Amino acid sequence: MEHYSVAVIAGDGIGPEVMAEGLKALQAVERVHNWIRFDIRCLDWNCGYYARHGRMMPDNGLEILRDFDAILLGAIGAPDVPDHISVWELILPIRRRFHQYVNLRPIKLLKGLESPLRHKGQAELDFVVVRENTEGEYSNMGGRLHAGTPYELAIQNNVFTRFGVERVIRYAFSLAQSLGRKRVTAATKSNGINHSMPFWDEVFRDVSRSHPEIRTDLFHIDALAAYFVSRPEIFDVVVASNLFGDILTDLGAAVVGGLGLAPSGNINPEREYPSMFEPIHGSAPDIAGKGIANPIATIWSVSMMMDHLGHREMGQLLLDGIEEVLVEGVVRTPDIGGRATTSEMGDAIVNSIMRKA
Known part of the structure; x- marks a missing residue:
């Protein structure tokens, strides 16, 4: 037993x-x-x-x-x-x-259900999101100053370590291999967040060199969210930071039937x-x-x-x-x-x- x-x-x-x-x-x-x-x-x-x-x-x-x-x-x-x-x-x-450190969320349209996306079925809606789960935008770093006054301010620091970013991206590539998938997509916003996101991109490119057999994409988060709706069939494994992964997977749940299924x-x-x-x-x-x-x-x-x-x-x-x-x-x-x-x-x-x- x-x-x-x-x-x-x-x-x-x-x-x-x-x-x-x-x-x-x-x-x-x-x-x-x-x-x-x-x-x-x-x-x-x-x-x-x-x-x-x-x-x-x-x-x-x-x-x-x-x-x-x-x-x-x-x-x-x-x-x-x-x-x-x-x-x-x-x-x-x-x-x-x-x-x-891995938050794993399948985005899969189950048999017997219809997606709110017209003309998208089981074949087009079947991928996995790997969300970094322990640091990034949800790090408990920051504070508030001058509370209750007109000068009050709040600072929330994003914390991205090479160790943390690299291990979750390596997991995404390993998952793609184990599932027989050929594409890993990373979410970024390096055109607007000028320190942590270029760092994320660099680590993603470094790790991808060890997996030449897997196709890679880096999409800005706003475009990526749009592609979840317009082109979900292009995804196999998506890897994202804590905040971006959180938002993307709620959107992903919506396009396969709702949060009650996710x-x-x-x-x-x-x-x-x-x-x-x-x-x-x-x-x-x-x-x-x-x-x-x-x-x-x-x-x-x-x-x-x-x-x-x-x-x-x-x-x-x-x-x-x-x-x-x-x-x-x-x-x-x-x-x-x-x-x-x-x-x-x-x-x-x-x-x-x-x-x-």
């Missing part, structure tokens, strides 16, 4: 609702492959925890997570807790402490620490408790976790289960044109997985 330990942080808003469906899908995988088990530990770290304790997780939270094989996160954020607390005291410390992995490629998998949609407090959130992004994130753990056949089983339900078109949540509840959608995917046993 093969065992994996998984820390589950369901979080806030719709997080617990979609996480319940993700865990149901994981249990279905266990039933289909009865030689594997997932030892789940649920942790109540969220904005409610912050209200009770004045912090988003215990002081030793990172030590608690250290020895797990993987982490599943539902969503973090609540209207009564500022984002700079909820995100900066839970998600970002995990990403940084565990060197999850998974992600915060990856430590060296596997020295656990990686964390989560939907990108956020806690959506406006629909929390209504039972209508789409669980596909969470179940797909579980699929990505299986891929990372080395069980690609199980990851594919989960993705096939999702697509079969979408192709049938009978059970759909409101965001993709149906009336099904979160649990009904999860049950349909589980049933599809079991039929494939």
